[in-house]
Amino acid sequence: MPHVLAGKPAPRDLLINIAQLEKDYYTKTPDTRKPSQRVSFGTSGHRGKPADGSFNESHVLAIVQAICDYRAERGYTGTLFLGKDTHAASNPAQRTALEVLAANKVSVCYQEEDGYTPTPVISHAILTHNHNRKHSYADGIVITPSHNPPSDGGIKYNPPNGGPADTDVTTWIQDRANKILGDGNKSVAKLDYEAAIKTDYIIPTDFVTQYVADLHNIVDMKIISISKIRIGVDPLGGAGTAYWKPIAKAYDLDITLVNDRIDPTFSFMTVDHDGKIRMDCSSPYAMQGLVAMKDKFDIAFANDPDTDRHGIVTPSVGLLNPNYYLAVAINYLYRHRPGWSESLGIGKTLVSSAIIDRVASDLGRSLVEVPVGFKWFVDGLYEGTIGFGGEESAGASFLRSNGKVWTTDKDGIILNLLAAEILAVTNEDPGKHYQEIESKFGKAYYTRVDQPANAVLKDKLKNLSPVTMKATELAGDKIASKITKASGNNAAIGGLKVTTQNGWFAARPSGTEDICKVYAESFVSETHLNQIIKEAGEIIENG
Numbered sequence: 001m002p003h004v005l006a007g008k009p010a011p012r013d014l015l016i017n018i019a020q021l022e023k024d025y026y027t028k029t030p031d032t033r034k035p036s037q038r039v040s041f042g043t044s045g046h047r048g049k050p051a052d053g054s055f056n057e058s059h060v061l062a063i064v065q066a067i068c069d070y071r072a073e074r075g076y077t078g079t080l081f082l083g084k085d086t087h088a089a090s091n092p093a094q095r096t097a098l099e100v101l102a103a104n105k106v107s108v109c110y111q112e113e114d115g116y117t118p119t120p121v122i123s124h125a126i127l128t129h130n131h132n133r134k135h136s137y138a139d140g141i142v143i144t145p146s147h148n149p150p151s152d153g154g155i156k157y158n159p160p161n162g163g164p165a166d167t168d169v170t171t172w173i174q175d176r177a178n179k180i181l182g183d184g185n186k187s188v189a190k191l192d193y194e195a196a197i198k199t200d201y202i203i204p205t206d207f208v209t210q211y212v213a214d215l216h217n218i219v220d221m222k223i224i225s226i227s228k229i230r231i232g233v234d235p236l237g238g239a240g241t242a243y244w245k246p247i248a249k250a251y252d253l254d255i256t257l258v259n260d261r262i263d264p265t266f267s268f269m270t271v272d273h274d275g276k277i278r279m280d281c282s283s284p285y286a287m288q289g290l291v292a293m294k295d296k297f298d299i300a301f302a303n304d305p306d307t308d309r310h311g312i313v314t315p316s317v318g319l320l321n322p323n324y325y326l327a328v329a330i331n332y333l334y335r336h337r338p339g340w341s342e343s344l345g346i347g348k349t350l351v352s353s354a355i356i357d358r359v360a361s362d363l364g365r366s367l368v369e370v371p372v373g374f375k376w377f378v379d380g381l382y383e384g385t386i387g388f389g390g391e392e393s394a395g396a397s398f399l400r401s402n403g404k405v406w407t408t409d410k411d412g413i414i415l416n417l418l419a420a421e422i423l424a425v426t427n428e429d430p431g432k433h434y435q436e437i438e439s440k441f442g443k444a445y446y447t448r449v450d451q452p453a454n455a456v457l458k459d460k461l462k463n464l465s466p467v468t469m470k471a472t473e474l475a476g477d478k479i480a481s482k483i484t485k486a487s488g489n490n491a492a493i494g495g496l497k498v499t500t501q502n503g504w505f506a507a508r509p510s511g512t513e514d515i516c517k518v519y520a521e522s523f524v525s526e527t528h529l530n531q532i533i534k535e536a537g538e539i540i541e542n543g
Contacts, residue, residue, distance in 0.1 A: 003275030007285040010277050015265040016150045018088045024050035025092050025153070026057050032182045039063060039177040041170035043373040045156025046177075047145045050089055055145075055153035058185060059177075060096040065188045066176035067141065067157055068104040070169070076160065078138035081125045082110040083117030083207075085144035085239045085305040088264035089153030090116075093143045095193050097155075102196035103189035112204035116239035116262075118307030119144065120397070120411035121211045123162040127382075127405055128210070130160050144239075144306035147280040150266050163378030163408030212246045218400045219417040220425070221251040227424035231255045232300035232313075233416070234290045236279045237266055240307035240413060247417075258293060258300075279304050281311030281412070282322045282394035291318050299423050299430075301416035308410035309394040312419045317431035322394035323353035323446055324434040329396065329415065330356060330388055331437060332422050334363050339402045340387050347377045347389035350486050350497055351448075351506045351519040356390075358441040368488035372508065376489060378408045392448075392519070445529040446521045451537060453516035458509035461516060461540055464496045471539045474500050475522070475531040498539065503528060505536040516540065 005011070030037035030053045037053045039046050039062060046063060048054025071080075082097060084090040094110070101108045109125070111117045122140040129138040137160035145154030157165045157173060165173070180187055196202060215221055233255055235241040241260055248255035261268055270288040272278040280286045281302040290302050290313050300313040312320045320328075330346055345366040348356050360367040368386055370376035377389030381397060382405050390396030395410035398418075406414065423429050438444070453461070466482035473479060477500035486493055495508035505520040518536050522529035 002273045002285065003271065005271040005275050006273050007270050007288045010267055010269050010271055014271070014277055015267055016088060018264055021050050021088050021151065022092055024056070025089055028053045028056050030054070030056055030058055030181065032178070039174050039181060041174045043375070044146060044164065045154055045170075046174075047148060047152060047154040049151050050153060051151060055089060057092070057096050058181060060093045060155060061100060061185050061188045061190065062177040062181040063155055063173065064097045064100040064141070065104070065180055065185075066173045068100065068106060068189075069176055070173055071106065071139065076137050076139055078133075078136040078160075079107045079109055079129060081122045081129075081138060081140040082108050083119065083122040083140065083142045083144075083239070085118075085142075086116055086237055086241075086262050086264060087145060087153060087305060088150060089145075090143045093153055093155060097141060097143065098202055099190045099193055099196045100188060102199045102201045103191045105201055107201050107203065109203045109205040111207050115242060117142075117207050118239045118243070118413065119409055120308055120407045120413060121207050123158060123407040123409035123411070124211055124214070125207060126158060126160065126162040127407065130162075142306060146306055147278055147304035147309065149276050149278055150264060158409065161378055161382050161408055163382070164373070164375040166375050166378070208243055208246055212243065212250050215247065215414070215417065216251070217402070218398070218406050218414055220421050221253075221417070223424045224417070224420045225252045228254055229298040229420060229423055230296075231420055232258050232290065232293055232297035234259045234300070234302040235307070236281060236302050236304060237261055237263055237268065238279065238303055238305035238307055240303045243413065256297070258290065281309050284319050287311055287313070287319050294318050299420050301419060303412040303416070307412045310396070310412040310415035311394060312416070312430055314429040314431035316429050316435070320431050320434065321446070323355065323392055323444075325415075325419070325430055326352060326390040326392075326396060327355045327359050327437055328422065328430045328433045329390070329398075329418055331359050331363070332433070333388055333398055333418070334365060336425065337387070337401060337403075340399065341384075341403055344387035344399075344403070345380065345385060347380055347386040347488070349373075349376075349391040350493060352390065352392040353444055353446050354504060354521055354523070355437065355441055355444045359437065362441070370486045370488045371491050371493045374410050376486075376491065381405055381408045442523045444521055444523055445526050447529060447533070448517060448519045449533060450510075450515040451518055453509060453514060455514075457540070458514075458516065461495055461507060461509050464540075466496075469539065470542060471498075471535075474498055474505070474535055474539075475503060475528055477502050496540070498536070503532050505532050507536060507540055
């Protein structure tokens with residue numbers, strides 16, 4: 001059941017104390033004997049809270065020094081592009097990062113006037129810099145905990161391919177950072193902030209103009225302008241806030257910025273499903289404000305704080321389920337990009353809706369199904385073997401109109417603008433397009449639930465074998481496949497996926513909480529979906 005506050009304006013007692021958070025960032029020292037206070041790179045870098053000793057100055061010092069050491073070992077001598085989002089912890093963390101980078105004599109470009117930079121803009125800058133280079137490769141750091149609550153902080157590394165770092169890279173950085181942290185950060189090179197920003201290594205940069213000027217090469221901005229559609233944008237107080245007015249001006253678009261506030265407490269948010277403030281643009285609870293305005297615009301959209309996720313609001317259906325929009329975007333792009341090769345595959349995570357499988361089959365395109373995490377799409381986008389890569393949590397990117405790489409990280413801005421292009425070209429909003437897909441391929445009932453799981457059960461799930469699994473049926477249907485490795489790249493999924501003709505479930509243990517994440521979908525009914533979830537628990541328990 002949703003929390004009693006879900007979908008309601010955030011009350012004052014939920015708002016963070018920014019001064020206390022910054023004090024905790026600088027004064028709390030992590031206890032490295034506790035796993036929760038060590039450096040831990042998940043699918044999107046290291047995240048934590050200054051208040052509980054899991055994201056503090058000590059962590060950022062160690063992580064950035066480890067990144068400098070990694071760059072030196074790999075011979076990366078080019079520019080490092082540094083971005084941050086609007087979380088309260090991101091400002092002090094960027095200061096710390098600049099102090100370490102300058103001391104290590106790394107040339108750093110960061111947004112001028114101490115502004116904010118979206119994750120996709122950093123990926124775009126890296127790839128633009130590295131295009132056709134044989135040496136002096138650029139890479140990047142983004143300081144963000146994504147859509148996490150205002151109390152959180154985060155930092156992630158993007159190597160020269162522009163995308164989220166792969167496991168071999170993050171493991172190296174994590175291990176090196178923990179060694180540095182365990183030694184009291186004695187090996188960290190650091191300048192005072194005022195001295196650091198006066199060095200020639202720290203370069204204020206206008207990222208906005210560079211990125212905005214290139215957008216016409218990936219989205220048909222001209223047709224959006226000609227159509228005169230009314231567009232509403234809510235950046236949810238994130239790093240993309242400063243981008244929408246320049247986009248509107250550069251391409252003569254009718255954009256209304258419904259919220260241009262930068263407030264690290266995110267006091268303007270409505271509360272998420274669990275009673276927390278969370279800037280999740282795919283959540284109907286967090287998106288109540290923009291959904292209420294759906295009839296004021298022809299299309300409206302939002303992003304999360306680092307602008308790598310998208311939330312599409314249409315007059316026809318309100319907030320469009322992320323899975324449904326992925327299907328719409330794929331169906332449209334592969335029919336409206338004549339510059340794309342006929343051999344381009346479609347990338348999806350294995351927990352995304354199977355409606356995408358049906359769309360891919362109808363398009364006659366190969367489906368590349370990978371484990372959870374956008375890093376699995378990096379090579380395909382970089383090398384131009386997939387035209388689109390998307391995940392169920394409202395993150396995606398796609399190729400330029402000429403079939404070349406745009407970003408290898410999620411880009412919420414282009415997915416938003418694509419929704420406007422779809423409307424401008426077809427005269428139907430993405431919600432209506434999904435209704436047409438549903439009428440053609442069947443109604444999908446999709447959900448994700450978090451089930452309690454102790455360490456024993458989580459370990460059991462990680463080590464389940466399709467060969468020894470006893471179950472032969474799921475919710476009345478014969479099991480067609482049981483997999484622990486993704487079909488698209490043969491990588492371990494860290495759990496199990498079971499599929500029948502009419503539905504499927506996938507289960508993965510959480511790396512940070514005592515829960516098991518169960519994703520499920522039925523093409524029969526809500527009742528059938530609930531039965532799949534019930535039997536999924538039994539299969540996990542019994543093996």
